[in-house]
Amino acid sequence: MSQKPIVGIVMGSNSDWDTMQNAAQILQEFGVAYEAKVVSAHRMPDDMFAYAQTAQDRGLKAIIAGAGGAAHLPGMLASKTIVPIFGVPVASKYLRGEDSLYSIVQMPKGIPVATFAIGEAGAANAALHVIANLAVNDAALAKKLDTFRATQTEKARAMNLPGHS
Numbered sequence: 007m008s009q010k011p012i013v014g015i016v017m018g019s020n021s022d023w024d025t026m027q028n029a030a031q032i033l034q035e036f037g038v039a040y041e042a043k044v045v046s047a048h049r050m051p052d053d054m055f056a057y058a059q060t061a062q063d064r065g066l067k068a069i070i071a072g073a074g075g076a077a078h079l080p081g082m083l084a085s086k087t088i089v090p091i092f093g094v095p096v097a098s099k100y101l102r103g104e105d106s107l108y109s110i111v112q113m114p115k116g117i118p119v120a121t122f123a124i125g126e127a128g129a130a131n132a133a134l135h136v137i138a139n140l141a142v143n144d145a146a147l148a149k150k151l152d153t154f155r156a157t158q159t160e161k162a163r164a165m166n167l168p169g170h171s
């Protein structure tokens with residue numbers, strides 16, 4: 007996107023992208039300018055701190071952070087910036103993301119991370135929640151969100167079950 011990004015999507019590894027691209031797709035669909043990059047908490051701690059410390063001055067309004075396993079990226083970002091952090095637990099190889107979920111959701115009092123479902127639904131919903139927050143002060147975006155919801159409603163109403171009309 008050529009516009010200045012207002013949302014950051016970061017993740018611990020490029021292996022998280024399959025999941026995190028679901029957030030990117032939603033932001034793209036709504037025309038929200040974003041950036042996406044790998045910022046590993048334990049493999050690139052200095053880069054992670056720099057990312058968090060510069061986020062507000064660079065104009066980011068929200069950061070969607072995905073990680074798997076001992077998923078400390080969202081919480082550590084939150085400790086270094088007041089830009090809201092939306093955490094996405096990525097499914098891990100051995101514990102299927104329960105470890106990621108608990109690592110992200112159980113923040114001690116004082117440093118919040120909004121935490122979403124494990125996997126692609128969580129990534130997409132994180133983006134939708136960012137959009138809902140931005141839409142509070144953006145009527146055009148609010149209208150797009152209404153349309154998105156109405157389309158989902160119509161799709162659900164059109165669902166048929168075999169043998170039942």
Ligand code: RP5
Pocket residue numbers: 017018019020021022046072073074075096
């Ligand atoms: C975490 O470790 C990443 O967020 C990823 O989910 C997981 C595995 O990383 P790779 O070994 O695939 O690079 O840091």
